[in-house]
Amino acid sequence: MDVLESLALEGTSKIVLLVLDGLGDLPHPAHRGQTPLEAATTPNLDAIARESALGRLTPVAPGITPGSGPGHLGLFGYDPLTHLVGRGVLEALGAGIDLRHGDVAARANFCTLDATGIVTDRRAGRIPTETCVRLVEQLRKELRQVDDVEIVLQAGKGHRFVAVLRGAGLGGSVSDADPHREGKPVPVARPLEAGEANEKTARVVNAFVTRATQVLEREHPANGVLVRGLSERPRFPGYRERFKLRAAAIAAYPMYRGVASLAGMDLFVPAGEGAAEAFALAAREWASHDYLFLHVKGTDMAGEDGDFDAKVGVIQAVDAALPQLMALKPDVLCITGDHSTPVPMRGHSWHPVPVLVRSAVCFADAHPRFHEKTCRAGSLGDLASKDLVAVLLAHAGRLDKYGA
Amino acid sequence: MDVLESLALEGTSKIVLLVLDGLGDLPHPAHRGQTPLEAATTPNLDAIARESALGRLTPVAPGITPGSGPGHLGLFGYDPLTHLVGRGVLEALGAGIDLRHGDVAARANFCTLDATGIVTDRRAGRIPTETCVRLVEQLRKELRQVDDVEIVLQAGKGHRFVAVLRGAGLGGSVSDADPHREGKPVPVARPLEAGEANEKTARVVNAFVTRATQVLEREHPANGVLVRGLSERPRFPGYRERFKLRAAAIAAYPMYRGVASLAGMDLFVPAGEGAAEAFALAAREWASHDYLFLHVKGTDMAGEDGDFDAKVGVIQAVDAALPQLMALKPDVLCITGDHSTPVPMRGHSWHPVPVLVRSAVCFADAHPRFHEKTCRAGSLGDLASKDLVAVLLAHAGRLDKYGA
Numbered sequence: 001m002d003v004l005e006s007l008a009l010e011g012t013s014k015i016v017l018l019v020l021d022g023l024g025d026l027p028h029p030a031h032r033g034q035t036p037l038e039a040a041t042t043p044n045l046d047a048i049a050r051e052s053a054l055g056r057l058t059p060v061a062p063g064i065t066p067g068s069g070p071g072h073l074g075l076f077g078y079d080p081l082t083h084l085v086g087r088g089v090l091e092a093l094g095a096g097i098d099l100r101h102g103d104v105a106a107r108a109n110f111c112t113l114d115a116t117g118i119v120t121d122r123r124a125g126r127i128p129t130e131t132c133v134r135l136v137e138q139l140r141k142e143l144r145q146v147d148d149v150e151i152v153l154q155a156g157k158g159h160r161f162v163a164v165l166r167g168a169g170l171g172g173s174v175s176d177a178d179p180h181r182e183g184k185p186v187p188v189a190r191p192l193e194a195g196e197a198n199e200k201t202a203r204v205v206n207a208f209v210t211r212a213t214q215v216l217e218r219e220h221p222a223n224g225v226l227v228r229g230l231s232e233r234p235r236f237p238g239y240r241e242r243f244k245l246r247a248a249a250i251a252a253y254p255m256y257r258g259v260a261s262l263a264g265m266d267l268f269v270p271a272g273e274g275a276a277e278a279f280a281l282a283a284r285e286w287a288s289h290d291y292l293f294l295h296v297k298g299t300d301m302a303g304e305d306g307d308f309d310a311k312v313g314v315i316q317a318v319d320a321a322l323p324q325l326m327a328l329k330p331d332v333l334c335i336t337g338d339h340s341t342p343v344p345m346r347g348h349s350w351h352p353v354p355v356l357v358r359s360a361v362c363f364a365d366a367h368p369r370f371h372e373k374t375c376r377a378g379s380l381g382d383l384a385s386k387d388l389v390a391v392l393l394a395h396a397g398r399l400d401k402y403g404a
Numbered sequence: 405m406d407v408l409e410s411l412a413l414e415g416t417s418k419i420v421l422l423v424l425d426g427l428g429d430l431p432h433p434a435h436r437g438q439t440p441l442e443a444a445t446t447p448n449l450d451a452i453a454r455e456s457a458l459g460r461l462t463p464v465a466p467g468i469t470p471g472s473g474p475g476h477l478g479l480f481g482y483d484p485l486t487h488l489v490g491r492g493v494l495e496a497l498g499a500g501i502d503l504r505h506g507d508v509a510a511r512a513n514f515c516t517l518d519a520t521g522i523v524t525d526r527r528a529g530r531i532p533t534e535t536c537v538r539l540v541e542q543l544r545k546e547l548r549q550v551d552d553v554e555i556v557l558q559a560g561k562g563h564r565f566v567a568v569l570r571g572a573g574l575g576g577s578v579s580d581a582d583p584h585r586e587g588k589p590v591p592v593a594r595p596l597e598a599g600e601a602n603e604k605t606a607r608v609v610n611a612f613v614t615r616a617t618q619v620l621e622r623e624h625p626a627n628g629v630l631v632r633g634l635s636e637r638p639r640f641p642g643y644r645e646r647f648k649l650r651a652a653a654i655a656a657y658p659m660y661r662g663v664a665s666l667a668g669m670d671l672f673v674p675a676g677e678g679a680a681e682a683f684a685l686a687a688r689e690w691a692s693h694d695y696l697f698l699h700v701k702g703t704d705m706a707g708e709d710g711d712f713d714a715k716v717g718v719i720q721a722v723d724a725a726l727p728q729l730m731a732l733k734p735d736v737l738c739i740t741g742d743h744s745t746p747v748p749m750r751g752h753s754w755h756p757v758p759v760l761v762r763s764a765v766c767f768a769d770a771h772p773r774f775h776e777k778t779c780r781a782g783s784l785g786d787l788a789s790k791d792l793v794a795v796l797l798a799h800a801g802r803l804d805k806y807g808a
Contacts, residue, residue, distance in 0.1 A: 026767055026768075027767065027768055027770075056785065060806055061407075061791065061794065062787055062791040062792075062794050062795050063408075063791065063793075063795040063796075063797060063798035063803060064407070064408075064411070064794060064803065064806050065798065065803065065804075065806060066805070066806050066807060067805050067806060067807035067808040068807075068808065069807045069808055070806050070807040080806070080807065081407060085807065087808055090807070090808045094808075342765070344765065345765055348805060349765070350794075350795070350798045350803075351767055351783075372767070372783070373783075376781060376782075376783055376785070377781060382785045382786065
């Protein structure tokens with residue numbers, strides 16, 4: 001990676017990375033053995049495909065199914081096996097919390113405690129989200145701070161919420177204040193590595209759990225809290241520093257803006273979830289950025305729902321909006337996914353993801369379609385996701401020669 | 405690899421790895437440019453191929469021709485470049501010696517010494533195997549032990565035998581008691597790394613060489629012994645520990661059971677060398693195992709003999725027996741080789757090996773045949789052998805998602 005950074009050149013070319021979340025799929029037996037991308041009617045994508053180099057991406061490693069965090073970190077050029085993002089940090093990013101350097105984030109639950117402090121239900125009877133919102137509001141009022149550390153809380157779904165500790169000198173290597181099963185008391189959080197920073201975090205977490213339990217004393221069934229997945233916002237070198245790129249992330253969902261924020265991208269919220277809204281925002285931010293990451297969530301959601309037709313529909317909607325994007329004349333256009341979410345599996349998978357790169361200097365494969373089967377024979381070959389950024393920089397004329 | 409292990413899930417799914425040793429081959433000019441796998445009539449394999457994902461395995465690294473040890477270690481998910489198995493250990497495993505933790509194994513020869521102790525023939529005139537068996541028996545009787553170390557001997561072919569030192573506190577990093585050329589005396593074995601364990605091994609080896617020479621004093625031409633390739637049985641974490649799999653190895657030849665034993669597999673000897681006997685034993689061990697490694701040697705032997713028709717014949721015999729295996733309904737079936745043994749080369753080679761994976765969630769390529777040429781365009785792509793196990797675990801639903 002150091003080599004790549006040492007070769008990065010300033011430039012005026014523009015790169016667009018369009019991520020259709022969970023794009024990759026499997027041949028569907030009820031749809032003539034076609035994948036959604038294959039079955040979709042995509043005249044605009046077809047025209048682009050003819051002029052593009054096709055290939056496939058392996059998100060993390062063969063056989064490994066990535067979550068959204070590792071999936072996107074790979075696409076951004078951060079090896080997800082060495083660039084670790086804690087569970088709490090991912091949850092906070094997904095909740096739209098603007099994490100700052102030094103913040104420590106955690107996943108938290110409401111739970112039920114008996115009179116002796118034993119956890120009798122780790123999910124507090126799965127209280128409705130409205131109750132969670134009310135209780136988090138109550139905690140916010142009475143628990144704004146522990147010592148000199150600010151406590152930032154955000155309600156999630158059902159019994160879940162996110163807690164962020166913000167203050168000087170906090171460490172992220174602290175054990176869970178969560179017994180992980182019923183019938184035991186809430187354990188005391190302890191530093192997992194030596195150091196004053198982790199000790200301070202442990203103290204704050206334990207004080208938070210104690211005081212929250214006092215605040216919730218008269219509630220039922222949510223009369224306690226559990227805290228787990230404590231982790232520090234990681235410090236990754238950003239796109240400007242690494243690649244001399246002014247990068248923008250345009251994504252309707254906070255998780256994807258959050259991961260992009262770890263790469264130092266500027267964050268933008270489109271007016272809607274569709275590609276058209278993302279492309280409109282890209283037009284607005286075009287002049288001020290060299291690299292635009294555009295995220296479309298619908299493909300992944302349709303895959304998770306096992307809804308073939310819905311996935312086809314999202315792809316066709318993206319296709320219909322594509323002329324808007326092409327009108328901006330990106331020097332390099334890349335269309336791919338962060339992982340596969342095959343309709344028959346109703347979830348993320350490890351299968352390689354189709355990828356397309358179009359530029360004036362791509363090896364145009366002249367394939368009339370872009371889908372899993374044509375990509376297998378494409379001139380880009382099979383790449384690790386983490387290597388994609390180098391390929392995009394190269395196509396953009398933004399990488400110097402290596403050696404003389 | 406730690407990541408893979410951290411993701412492994414318990415499960416009830418069954419994985420079969422069917423290894424046709426030396427399966428990969430080259431187009432044969434005398435057979436219409438076909439490979440043996442291509443030329444064979446394989447109706448059962450063809451039916452499986454249609455429902456499978458195809459691809460190719462690189463055993464160690466591009467251009468590297470593996471021996472049987474590294475070839476199989478790769479297939480089992482142990483990087484052969486970092487999981488080293490000494491020559492002596494491989495020889496002992498191949499001889500069917502049940503190596504235990506702490507054992508040190510060596511390759512040994514009978515040789516001819518002149519009156520001054522100079523080695524005049526490193527192979528003792530290539531004595532017949534019967535002589536070797538008789539002399540090893542004699543050494544066994546008179547050299548059962550050196551100090552507190554048990555000496556386990558096993559005759560090989562011609563002048564070759566295997567020596568295993570079994571006892572507490574032995575090290576495997578010791579130089580050869582072998583001048584590696586004629587005209588020199590047998591050198592004293594010395595520790596290659598500091599430590600009492602290696603010193604002890606060196607003492608035992610030197611005592612063994614001295615006493616064996618006394619025992620053989622009146623023999624001719626085999627009146628001395630040479631010892632080389634001293635190595636300790638390595639300690640690799642096993643399949644149960646790494647992948648939560650109860651693994652069985654079914655192989656007629658001791659070498660393959662031996663390598664499987666390094667991965668902690670249970671070992672089984674089929675009633676014969678054919679696929680039918682291996683499949684029958686698989687049926688018997690089905691309930692008690694989650695992963696079954698089945699080894700067929702004939703393809704490699706035919707390749708080594710340069711016998712195209714024999715290789716075709718072995719493949720067809722495997723094909724004929726396949727319904728027996730399919731009747732067990734493995735959740736994941738993988739058919740491949742540990743390396744190529746091309747008929748025109750009469751030996752192992754580095755060429756990528758065809759691989760097929762069939763499961764309910766494989767990307768079925770709908771190729772009507774399984775051979776070197778169709779595998780090149782398969783959806784599994786080109787994988788390193790060491791990554792195969794992750795792909796098999798993924799298809800078996802035995803890997804958790806990486807990150808959130």
